[in-house]
Amino acid sequence: MKIMSDIKVTKVGIVGIGFIGSDHLHRLTKTIANVDVTAVCDIVPGKAQKELDRQGLKAKDYHDYHDLVNDPDVDVVVCTASNEAHYEIVMAALKAGKFCFCEKPLALDANQCMDIVKEEQKHGRRMLQVGFMRHYAPEYVQMKKMIDDGTIGHPLMMDERHYNQTQPEEYDSSRSIIETAIHEIDLDHWLLNDDYKDIQVFGVRKSKYVQNDQIQDPMIVMMNTKGGVNIYLEVYVRCQYGYDIKCDVIGEKGVLELPTVPQVATRLNAEYSTAILTDWKARFESAYDIEFRDFINHVSQDESPVGPSAWDGYIAAVTADAALQSLAHDGEKVDLDFPERPAFYVEK
Numbered sequence: 001m002k003i004m005s006d007i008k009v010t011k012v013g014i015v016g017i018g019f020i021g022s023d024h025l026h027r028l029t030k031t032i033a034n035v036d037v038t039a040v041c042d043i044v045p046g047k048a049q050k051e052l053d054r055q056g057l058k059a060k061d062y063h064d065y066h067d068l069v070n071d072p073d074v075d076v077v078v079c080t081a082s083n084e085a086h087y088e089i090v091m092a093a094l095k096a097g098k099f100c101f102c103e104k105p106l107a108l109d110a111n112q113c114m115d116i117v118k119e120e121q122k123h124g125r126r127m128l129q130v131g132f133m134r135h136y137a138p139e140y141v142q143m144k145k146m147i148d149d150g151t152i153g154h155p156l157m158m159d160e161r162h163y164n165q166t167q168p169e170e171y172d173s174s175r176s177i178i179e180t181a182i183h184e185i186d187l188d189h190w191l192l193n194d195d196y197k198d199i200q201v202f203g204v205r206k207s208k209y210v211q212n213d214q215i216q217d218p219m220i221v222m223m224n225t226k227g228g229v230n231i232y233l234e235v236y237v238r239c240q241y242g243y244d245i246k247c248d249v250i251g252e253k254g255v256l257e258l259p260t261v262p263q264v265a266t267r268l269n270a271e272y273s274t275a276i277l278t279d280w281k282a283r284f285e286s287a288y289d290i291e292f293r294d295f296i297n298h299v300s301q302d303e304s305p306v307g308p309s310a311w312d313g314y315i316a317a318v319t320a321d322a323a324l325q326s327l328a329h330d331g332e333k334v335d336l337d338f339p340e341r342p343a344f345y346v347e348k
C-alpha cells in the first residue's frame with residue numbers, strides 16, 4: 001500500500017483474480033496511491049490466495065463474492081471476473097451501496113446493462129465506472145482533441161484493426177464482439193462525437209488457427225454513423241504475430257493515425273526490425289494506470305466516478321447485440337437507434 005499523504009485510504013475488494021484481476025491487483029497495491037486491497041475473491045479455490053502469495057500481499061480471500069461485497073472493510077468493489085459474472089457482481093455491489101469498477105463489458109447484453117442502469121439510478125448519483133480504459137490512453141485523447149479541433153476537417157472514414165495474438169480455445173464469436181470489438185464499439189462514437197446508424201458484421205475466410213466452430217475469425221465489423229462516417233474494423237483474435245491495434249481516422253483534409261507503443265528499432269545483421277507487443281497489458285498500461293488513478297481520486301473523496309458509465313456500457317451492449325444479430329444473418333445491415341442519454345449520465 002503506497003501512502004502519499006493523509007488522504008483517506010480507499011479499501012478495495014477485487015472479484016476475479018485472473019489475467020487482468022492479477023494485473024489490477026498489482027496496480028492497486030503498487031502503483032495507485034492511498035489504496036488498501038483488503039479482500040480478494042475467486043470462484044476457483046486457492047486461485048486468489050496463490051496470486052496474493054505470488055505478489056507478496058496479504059488480504060482476506062473469499063470464495064463467495066457476496067462475502068466480499070458485504071465486508072465492512074471493503075469500500076469499493078472491483079469486478080474483474082469473467083463476463084458472465086459481471087451482472088450479478090455489479091448488482092450486488094450497487095445493492096450494498098458500494099462504489100464499483102467493472103471491467104468491460106458491463107454485462108452480457110443490453111437487457112442486463114439496462115437493469116444495472118436502473119439499479120444505479122436508485123442511488124441518485126453515479127456509483128459505477130466501466131473499464132473502457134482507452135478513453136484515458138493519451139494517444140486516443142490526443143486524437144479526439146484533434147478531431148474536435150477540426151485538424152483534419154470532418155471525419156469521413158475510420159480504418160481499424162483489433163488483433164490478438166491468440167485467445168483461449170473456447171473463445172467464440174460472441175466474445176470476439178462483446179469482449180474484443182467492444183473497445184472500438186465503445187470508443188468510436190466517442191471519438192467522432194456521432195451516434196451509430198447501423199452495423200454489419202460478417203466473416204471472411206476462416207483462419208486455419210481457429211480452434212472451434214463457434215467462432216468466425218477473422219470477422220469484419222462495419223458501422224455507419226448518423227453523420228455519415230463509415231467505420232471499417234477487422235477483428236482477428238488468432239493473428240499469431242502479436243497484439244496489434246490500428247486506428248486511422250480519414251478526414252476531409254488529412255489523416256490521424258494511432259501510434260503504436262514506441263519500441264526500440266534494431267539495425268542488425270542486414271535487418272531492420274522493431275518488436276511488436278503480444279498483449280494488452282503493456283500496450284495500454286498507462287491507460288489502465290490513469291483510469292484507476294481517476295477512479296480512486298473520485299471515490300476516495302466520496303465523489304461519483306466520472307469515467308465511462310453504465311450508460312456507455314449499455315450503448316455498447318445495444319450495438320454488440322445488433323452486431324451478433326448481423327453476424328447470425330450473413331452480415332445483414334442492422335439499424336441502430338438509441339434512447340436519449342438520461343440527464344443522470346450527462347457530464348456535469
Ligand SMILES: NC(=O)C1=CN([C@@H]2O[C@H](COP(=O)(O)OP(=O)(O)OC[C@H]3O[C@@H](n4cnc5c(N)ncnc54)[C@H](O)[C@@H]3O)[C@@H](O)[C@H]2O)C=CC1
Pocket residue numbers: 015016017018019020021041042043044047065080081082083085103104105131132133179280284
Ligand atoms: N480492459 C481491458 O483491456 C481488459 C478487460 N478484460 C475483461 O476482464 C474480465 C476478465 O478477463 P480475464 O482476466 O482475461 O479473464 P480470466 O478468465 O483470466 O479471469 C476471470 C477470473 O474470474 C473468476 N471468476 C469467474 N466467475 C467468478 C465469480 N462468480 N466469482 C469470483 N470469481 C469469478 C475466474 O475464476 C477467473 O479467475 C473480462 O470481462 C474481460 O473482458 C480482460 C482483459 C483486458
Ligand SMILES: O=C1[C@H](O)[C@H](O)[C@@H](O)[C@H](O)[C@H]1O
Pocket residue numbers: 163164179180183280
Ligand atoms: O479487453 C480486452 C483487451 O483489451 C484486448 O484488447 C482484447 O483483445 C481482449 O480480448 C479483451 O479482454
